Amino acid sequence: MTNSKEFSEEKILYIMGWISIFFILIFFLILHILNFDIFNVNIPCAIYEKTGYYCPGCGMTRAIKALLSGDILASLKYHPIVVYLIGIGSIFMILNTISLISKKDFSGMRLKNCFILIIPIIIAVQWVIKNALLIIWGIRII
Numbered sequence: 735m736t737n738s739k740e741f742s743e744e745k746i747l748y749i750m751g752w753i754s755i756f757f758i759l760i761f762f763l764i765l766h767i768l769n770f771d772i773f774n775v776n777i778p779c780a781i782y783e784k785t786g787y788y789c790p791g792c793g794m795t796r797a798i799k800a801l802l803s804g805d806i807l808a809s810l811k812y813h814p815i816v817v818y819l820i821g822i823g824s825i826f827m828i829l830n831t832i833s834l835i836s837k838k839d840f841s842g843m844r845l846k847n848c849f850i851l852i853i854p855i856i857i858a859v860q861w862v863i864k865n866a867l868l869i870i871w872g873i874r875i876i
Contacts (some may be wrong), residue, residue: 744844748830751823773799782876788868790861793876812876815856822849 765772773795781789793812800808801816809817826843833842867873 744830744842747845748827751827755827773802788861788864788876790857792861792864796876814860815853818852818856 777795779789779792781787782792791813794816797809797812797814797816800806800812801820806817826845830842864875867875
């Protein structure tokens with residue numbers, strides 16, 4: 735990969751990050767104006783209801799709610815991918831913003847393939863652990 739291609743990919747991700755942040759803020763502002771608490775809506779997991787076992791995504795909504803409440807440990811317990819993605823995304827946005835402001839170019843954090851490859855590993859490991867705890871010891875995480 736050449737440097738110019740890396741710069742363009744990171745710059746596109748950076749711009750997409752700011753667009754995402756903007757729309758998320760607008761979304762929560764609208765919910766606030768309508769006095770609607772999205773986290774009190776209980777949408778059950780169809781896989782869990784049908785099988786009694788956790789799906790790979792079980793706990794993400796609770797993890798987001800816990801993280802927004804400032805409870806990082808609970809968020810990690812419910813679904814660690816949420817903390818990982820918010821952490822990597824925040825670091826990426828902060829470092830690249832600092833880089834742009836201070837140097838007038840785009841030479842901040844580079845996203846490496848390992849950051850992406852870690853995602854399915856985290857999802858698979860947490861899914862296996864949650865279901866093992868449930869099946870072997872009857873411990874429910876969610």
